[in-house]
Amino acid sequence: MTKKIMNVNERKNIMVTCGPGLKDYLIAELAELGFDEIISSRDGGVVTRGTFVDCMKMNYCLRTAYNVFYLLREFRCGSTEALYKQVSMVDWENIIDPAEHLCVIGKVDTWTVDNSMFPNMKVKDAIVDRISKKKGTRPNSGKERDGVVVNLFWKQHNAWIYLNTSGEKISDRNYRKMPHKAPLRETLAAGIIAGSGYDGSCDLVLPMCGSGTLAIEAALIAMNRPAGALRTNFGFQHIKGYDESVWQEIRNDFRKKIIKNGVQKRIIATDIDEQAIEAAKQNAKTAGVEHLIEFSVCDFEETEIPSGEGIVIMNPEYGQRMGEIEQLEKDYERIGAFLKKKCTGYNGYIFSGNKELVAKIGLKASRRMIFFNGKIECRLYKYEMYGGTRRKMFAENTEKS
Ligand SMILES: C[S@@+](CC[C@H](N)C(=O)[O-])C[C@H]1O[C@@H](n2cnc3c(N)ncnc32)[C@H](O)[C@@H]1O
Numbered sequence: 001m002t003k004k005i006m007n008v009n010e011r012k013n014i015m016v017t018c019g020p021g022l023k024d025y026l027i028a029e030l031a032e033l034g035f036d037e038i039i040s041s042r043d044g045g046v047v048t049r050g051t052f053v054d055c056m057k058m059n060y061c062l063r064t065a066y067n068v069f070y071l072l073r074e075f076r077c078g079s080t081e082a083l084y085k086q087v088s089m090v091d092w093e094n095i096i097d098p099a100e101h102l103c104v105i106g107k108v109d110t111w112t113v114d115n116s117m118f119p120n121m122k123v124k125d126a127i128v129d130r131i132s133k134k135k136g137t138r139p140n141s142g143k144e145r146d147g148v149v150v151n152l153f154w155k156q157h158n159a160w161i162y163l164n165t166s167g168e169k170i171s172d173r174n175y176r177k178m179p180h181k182a183p184l185r186e187t188l189a190a191g192i193i194a195g196s197g198y199d200g201s202c203d204l205v206l207p208m209c210g211s212g213t214l215a216i217e218a219a220l221i222a223m224n225r226p227a228g229a230l231r232t233n234f235g236f237q238h239i240k241g242y243d244e245s246v247w248q249e250i251r252n253d254f255r256k257k258i259i260k261n262g263v264q265k266r267i268i269a270t271d272i273d274e275q276a277i278e279a280a281k282q283n284a285k286t287a288g289v290e291h292l293i294e295f296s297v298c299d300f301e302e303t304e305i306p307s308g309e310g311i312v313i314m315n316p317e318y319g320q321r322m323g324e325i326e327q328l329e330k331d332y333e334r335i336g337a338f339l340k341k342k343c344t345g346y347n348g349y350i351f352s353g354n355k356e357l358v359a360k361i362g363l364k365a366s367r368r369m370i371f372f373n374g375k376i377e378c379r380l381y382k383y384e385m386y387g388g389t390r391r392k393m394f395a396e397n398t399e400k401s
């Protein structure tokens with residue numbers, strides 16, 4: 001008798017979630033992986049189509065995503081009884097082994113219930129009752145996301161049941177063992193690097209690098225190394241139908257594209273705080289990119305700017321208390337002078353959540369890209385610090401066109 005398992009090659013809707021402000025970068029990443037069929041998109045996520053095996057690729061490669069969800073069932077739902085009945089119709093015995101651990105997570109926005117605890121329990125009951133009936137035994141369940149994770153989305157009269165193929169969020173890359181003050185989330189750092197247009201083909205300078213998140217994400221991009229390379233556990237690995245050899249094949253295909261020692265351009269990362277640089281070095285080592293980043297301790301003004309064209313990105317603090325603000329105003333003024341005097345030929349980017357402080361830079365931003373750091377609305381400001389010749393050429397070309 002053949003063992004019944006989920007068909008991993010069936011094309012279904014895949015919802016990929018991301019932080020606010022990162023959707024367009026996520027869509028670009030998906031397109032680069034070959035998933036350009038976007039069924040719907042909103043701030044915080046997109047829906048595309050693909051197989052369970054495609055979900056494995058997405059989990060391995062995507063830099064700006066939180067979770068990759070594979071749709072199992074969608075239905076109209078007006079009560080928790082209907083929810084139980086609908087969820088029971090999925091052939092869970094072919095998807096979850098009774099020896100696995102199950103976690104159910106719900107996002108519920110319906111007048112039928114006022115919190116997600118009860119619907120979550122209904123979904124969990126429907127799954128384990130069905131497996132119990134078919135197999136005589138059932139999986140244990142709880143909050144841990146290191147086994148099978150099932151997500152319920154219930155909005156008014158519509159409900160969706162997804163396999164969470166990521167398990168823990170894929171924004172946790174596993175390299176940040178040494179956090180420092182106010183580190184950026186890895187996905188946000190990847191979005192900022194993408195917003196700056198950096199792809200490894202020019203020098204990159206990161207004064208005020210803190211615990212090194214921007215530098216590490218940039219180095220991973222320059223190497224073409226998948227974001228999930230350090231992860232050892234994903235939700236999809238716990239599903240019946242998961243094939244280790246298919247996973248190895250996906251990893252090998254992407255590993256072949258990694259540029260190990262061929263990154264020619266420089267990545268310079270500095271911070272005034274010795275401990276920050278220590279943490280950044282450790283994190284870069286864990287991520288396997290320490291050989292690509294030149295770290296040093298100094299005031300940002302002393303940071304070496306290689307000659308020619310390049311990109312400089314700074315993420316200064318944007319402060320809450322008054323005393324801090326006065327000091328920060330001076331720092332932002334100095335940042336303006338630093339860009340003007342030392343960064344000729346470069347595109348300068350400042351990531352900040354405080355418009356008043358940014359005004360102190362005293363330069364006109366040519367672009368402002370909106371991001372969110374937690375709940376704080378931030379912007380990535382672009383300053384084009386072109387030298388005389390380039391500015392003149394640009395002016396001439398504009399006149400001609
Ligand atoms: C908001 S944190 C950067 C966080 C970083 N993006 C990360 O993900 O870890 C700002 C950093 O600026 C550094 N800093 C503050 N004043 C500085 C100065 N005058 N020169 C260089 N670095 C400075 C701080 O030590 C801190 O690490």
